Amino acid sequence: MKNKNYVFVALLILFPITHAHSISNGIEDRVKFGVHLKGITLSTWGVFGEYKVHEAIGLQAAILKFSDFYFMKGIDNSPESDAFVRPHYVAMPLLFRLYPGEKRQFGLYVGVQLNRLIGGKILLDPSDDIDEVRKEVKELGSRLKDEDDIRKWTTHSVWGFDFEWPGGIQWGIAMSKGLSTLKQCDEAKINFTCKMYLGYNLAKLLD
Secondary structure: OHHHHHHHHHHHHHHHHHHHHHHHHOOHHHEEEEEEEEOOOOOEEEEEEEEEEEOOEEEEEEEEEEEOOEEEEOHHHOOOOEEEEEEEEEEEEEEEEEOOOOOOOEEEEEEEEEEEEEEEEEEEOOOOOHHHHHHHHHHHOEEHHHOOOOOOEEEEEEEEEEEEOOOOEEEEEEEEEEOOOOOOOOEEEOOEEEEEEEEEEHHHHHO
16 A cells, blocks of 8 residues: 555656646647556556657656566576566656657657566466466465565666547557566566557647
8 A cells, every 4th residue: 555655646746747847838839748558457557748859859757557577587596496477666767759740640769667666476486378377476476575685676678659649649559678677587588568558648738
């Protein structure tokens, strides 16, 4: 419950900052802020704020609840020790965005994401069946926070594209690749996510 409160407070902070910045400076056409819902199970959600330094270039930051999963092979310098992890994070991506085209509705982006672990589970000696192990980790896994030598902070590279309709509705594809793992290991497998997302640019309400 404490971690959920941190996320809620962070969302409340980001929203009024971007809202006030847009109104006070009279530059609604350069500012975006709103909400994103990602993944079929909505495993990623949160708020974003963006400032366009040029009509074709923007800088975006967000605060998200983010989840992924992956195998770790040879953890803690032991070749025979494997694990499957399903972590939950508060994620803070910083993105560089490009808007090609005359209408600037289509966007491409790339950036880095800093993650703070807030929960999740780990299953030691998992099977190789991804569907089976995803069920097992929920029922049999140990809490990540109870494990030794768990890294509280990790990073991802992020990239993708999206399209925004005139009314402010957004649709896009977001991809990420883990740059670090929760524990020291020889190899990380499937440390990659690809999620469809919907969003809404609340700055459109200021027009």
